[in-house]
Amino acid sequence: MNPYWGTSFFEFIVLFFNRMSQWVFGSLTLNELASDEVQVLALICIAFSGALVGCFLVLKRMTMLANSLSHTILLGIVGSYLLLFHSLNTFQLDIDLKILLIASLLTGLITTVLTQFLTQVFRLQEDASIGLVFTTLFALGIVLVTLFTRNMHIGTEVVMGNVDALHPNDLKMVFYIGLVNIGIIGLLFKEFKLISFDPALAKAIGFSPQFFSYLLMVLTAATAIAAFRAVGVLLFLAFITAPVLSARLLTDRLEKVIIYALLIGIGASFFGVALSRHILSSFQIPLSTAGLVVTLLGFLFVLSILIHLGKRRFFKTKLP
Amino acid sequence: MAVWHYFSDPVLRAPTIASMLMCLSASLIGVLVFIRKRSLLGEALSHSAYPGVVCSVILVSLLFPFSEQWLSIGILIGAFISSLLGLFMIDGLEKRLRIKNDAALCVVLSLMFGLGILIASRIQVTHALWYKQIQSFLFGQAATMTDIHILIYGLLTAATLLVMIFCFRFIELIHFDRELAQSLKAPIRSIEGIVFFLLVLAIVIGIRCVGVVLMSAMLITPAVAARPFVNKLSHFFILSALIGMISGFMGNYFSSELPSWFWHSTASISLPTGPMIVLSASTICLFSLLFSPQNGLFNHWILQGRFLFRCKKENFLKLLWKQGHEASWTLAFIREKTHMSWLLLVLLLMNLKIEGLIKKTGKHTYILNEQGWLAASRLVRVHRLWEAYLVHMGQRAEKVHKSAEEMEHIITPELEKELLILLNYPVLDPHQQPIPKPKENL
Numbered sequence: 001m002n003p004y005w006g007t008s009f010f011e012f013i014v015l016f017f018n019r020m021s022q023w024v025f026g027s028l029t030l031n032e033l034a035s036d037e038v039q040v041l042a043l044i045c046i047a048f049s050g051a052l053v054g055c056f057l058v059l060k061r062m063t064m065l066a067n068s069l070s071h072t073i074l075l076g077i078v079g080s081y082l083l084l085f086h087s088l089n090t091f092q093l094d095i096d097l098k099i100l101l102i103a104s105l106l107t108g109l110i111t112t113v114l115t116q117f118l119t120q121v122f123r124l125q126e127d128a129s130i131g132l133v134f135t136t137l138f139a140l141g142i143v144l145v146t147l148f149t150r151n152m153h154i155g156t157e158v159v160m161g162n163v164d165a166l167h168p169n170d171l172k173m174v175f176y177i178g179l180v181n182i183g184i185i186g187l188l189f190k191e192f193k194l195i196s197f198d199p200a201l202a203k204a205i206g207f208s209p210q211f212f213s214y215l216l217m218v219l220t221a222a223t224a225i226a227a228f229r230a231v232g233v234l235l236f237l238a239f240i241t242a243p244v245l246s247a248r249l250l251t252d253r254l255e256k257v258i259i260y261a262l263l264i265g266i267g268a269s270f271f272g273v274a275l276s277r278h279i280l281s282s283f284q285i286p287l288s289t290a291g292l293v294v295t296l297l298g299f300l301f302v303l304s305i306l307i308h309l310g311k312r313r314f315f316k317t318k319l320p
Numbered sequence: 321m322a323v324w325h326y327f328s329d330p331v332l333r334a335p336t337i338a339s340m341l342m343c344l345s346a347s348l349i350g351v352l353v354f355i356r357k358r359s360l361l362g363e364a365l366s367h368s369a370y371p372g373v374v375c376s377v378i379l380v381s382l383l384f385p386f387s388e389q390w391l392s393i394g395i396l397i398g399a400f401i402s403s404l405l406g407l408f409m410i411d412g413l414e415k416r417l418r419i420k421n422d423a424a425l426c427v428v429l430s431l432m433f434g435l436g437i438l439i440a441s442r443i444q445v446t447h448a449l450w451y452k453q454i455q456s457f458l459f460g461q462a463a464t465m466t467d468i469h470i471l472i473y474g475l476l477t478a479a480t481l482l483v484m485i486f487c488f489r490f491i492e493l494i495h496f497d498r499e500l501a502q503s504l505k506a507p508i509r510s511i512e513g514i515v516f517f518l519l520v521l522a523i524v525i526g527i528r529c530v531g532v533v534l535m536s537a538m539l540i541t542p543a544v545a546a547r548p549f550v551n552k553l554s555h556f557f558i559l560s561a562l563i564g565m566i567s568g569f570m571g572n573y574f575s576s577e578l579p580s581w582f583w584h585s586t587a588s589i590s591l592p593t594g595p596m597i598v599l600s601a602s603t604i605c606l607f608s609l610l611f612s613p614q615n616g617l618f619n620h621w622i623l624q625g626r627f628l629f630r631c632k633k634e635n636f637l638k639l640l641w642k643q644g645h646e647a648s649w650t651l652a653f654i655r656e657k658t659h660m661s662w663l664l665l666v667l668l669l670m671n672l673k674i675e676g677l678i679k680k681t682g683k684h685t686y687i688l689n690e691q692g693w694l695a696a697s698r699l700v701r702v703h704r705l706w707e708a709y710l711v712h713m714g715q716r717a718e719k720v721h722k723s724a725e726e727m728e729h730i731i732t733p734e735l736e737k738e739l740l741i742l743l744n745y746p747v748l749d750p751h752q753q754p755i756p757k758p759k760e761n762l
Contacts, residue, residue, distance in 0.1 A: 058423050061421075063423050064360050066426070067363070067425075067429070121617065125357050127358070128540050128543075128544055130359075130360065131537065135598050136537070138534065138595070140599060143595050143599060147578070147591065159533055234430055234433045235433070236430075238431055242427050242430065286444070288440070288444075290437065291435070291440075292438055294431060294435070294437070295431075295434055295435055298435065301427065301431065
């Protein structure tokens with residue numbers, strides 16, 4: 001049984017840390033974790049990866065491309081099913097590492113290449129070509145999935161996510177992706193920073209901005225694919241943008257922005273789950289945990305806007 | 321089911337006509353959004369409409385249970401308000417806080433959508449029927465529409481159309497010549513307000529059949545599809561509206577017909593209408609981009625192919641010229657010299673014959689006639705003139721041949737004349753070969 005049944009907000013927090021220390025010291029196994037703990041850990045991993053990737057996406061003004069990616073992952077997963085010679089009739093949204101790898105490469109590259117192709121060959125505006133590509137690919141994905149599985153709900157599940165259906169094994173996936181993100185971005189932090197702030201200099205020194213934007217796109221796609229089971233693609237976008245923008249309003253330095261964004265994302269995930277349990281315990285209302293987390297993120301965003309405006313008024317600083 | 325059934329059958333009629341009306345208004349506004357380069361604004365606004373839909377489904381179902389008219393009107397109003405709220409939020413984030421356009425769109429759309437999901441989850445267990453109604457707005461559900469919807473959406477679309485026609489002159493003026501509009505004291509602010517109002521209205525109308533998630537496609541795709549074929553704003557509007565309506569119809573048609581092509585069972589499902597409408601529009605758009613007269617790939621390939629063919633033909637003529645005047649030659653000889661494929665050779669011969677440059681003298685033997693000789697000697701002249709010109713400009717003589725090989729296909733008769741005058745009618749080229757004289761100098 002779920003040990004969190006009937007706990008209030010503070011009881012949840014105490015119990016959570018208690019059980020986490022048990023888990024860390026080995027008296028609880030991974031499969032014994034309660035669903036609330038799985039949710040908290042998964043959301044924290046997603047918030048972590050999201051903030052890391054999101055910083056550079058916001059800096060490079062590629063968030064709408066990330067929006068486009070987060071929709072096209074459905075077709076990417078369908079494509080990797082076909083590449084692995086699975087039959088589409090048995091299509092499910094359960095994802096193993098092999099599918100994750102192929103699908104994120106497929107999605108990241110195809111979306112970016114197609115969008116660039118439209119802008120360069122047909123001289124289309126960039127945002128029009130982004131909009132054209134992702135809506136088409138997403139619609140194609142949904143139609144294919146519905147046609148072959150006769151399941152009308154897959155599209156909805158992709159968009160909305162289902163944090164309650166998370167399994168401890170899904171936790172491994174988001175954890176690995178978090179590791180990959182921190183590994184790649186940690187190793188190439190200087191390069192990413194240089195390319196975001198001064199692409200011309202980066203090019204002159206010999207780093208290809210093209211390569212790094214593709215790398216960023218593939219990372220984003222991988223994060224989106226790992227995350228969408230839990231939060232759905234649209235709320236994944238909230239994890240990418242909202243913490244980063246809130247952090248950006250509070251500070252100017254990139255390192256600080258990343259740290260603040262991580263804190264905001266992780267805090268919102270943790271307290272969101274705790275709050276959702278609290279509301280369930282004391283009011284008997286089951287609320288969508290992912291929705292609650294995103295609303296918390298929005299709340300924090302509004303808070304940081306207020307802090308920013310207050311600071312501006314207090315110090316009488318002008319806008320940059 | 322035949323095509324006309326979709327307009328006469330009492331069950332199919334309402335979804336088809338209502339979808340076409342929705343796509344009409346969306347594709348009209350899409351043109352405006354496209355020329356303002358704000359195509360993705362629709363994406364953010366349609367997602368911001370979601371919490372409004374959720375709230376109004378709950379409110380109306382509490383106030384007027386089982387009333388279809390009130391429900392659809394209430395949803396329209398709710399979606400309109402929350403979408404407008406999203407617009408103000410985006411505007412505020414961009415102008416007050418200097419947040420970049422794309423990040424502002426992205427954060428507003430995801431936060432508003434999250435809010436919608438949160439509110440919707442409140443009734444997921446307690447009121448499953450309402451929840452199902454809300455979910456149908458994600459990907460659109462045209463099939464459950466009735467004649468009331470035709471009336472409501474028809475009126476709104478007609479209003480949009482009227483406003484557009486009424487404001488057309490101003491819209492044209494403001495979007496193409498802002499300074500002139502300012503100097504003429506045109507009501508710029510109010511027209512822009514009207515445009516945004518219409519944008520939100522079109523989105524709100526459209527989410528019933530295309531769905532929140534894919535609504536932006538109906539704004540973008542018809543406009544992109546129409547753009548290559550028009551260069552007047554009024555034509556742009558008309559063509560885009562036409563494409564929108566066709567894709568609205570095709571989406572409905574294929575969403576009920578396509579599954580039955582795959583499975584021949586009676587209990588087949590119907591595909592979600594929204595994605596099908598979007599796919600139809602994208603297919604039209606793909607064809608329009610491929611066959612567009614300016615940047616179309618197809619057109620590009622044709623031009624390229626033609627040019628390559630002309631180069632081959634001219635090289636062929638030059639080769640014949642080098643055999644000398646009045647010399648006849650066999651196909652075998654040409655094959656040996658050029659290693660052309662038979663197909664290309666036959667095509668070239670046919671083309672030359674049609675243009676009257678060669679004549680047949682025997683079996684498989686041909687000869688250049690007078691006109692062919694002139695054309696070929698012009699090519700040689702241009703080639704050697706260009707070589708002479710390059711040397712005149714200071715290039716070394718052994719390096720000029722390659723450039724001349726390319727330029728001989730490009731130089732026009734006017735340019736040739738200029739070169740002749742500039743070089744004062746040279747007799748020999750840098751390689752001491754005679755330059756054939758033009759006809760009038762002979």
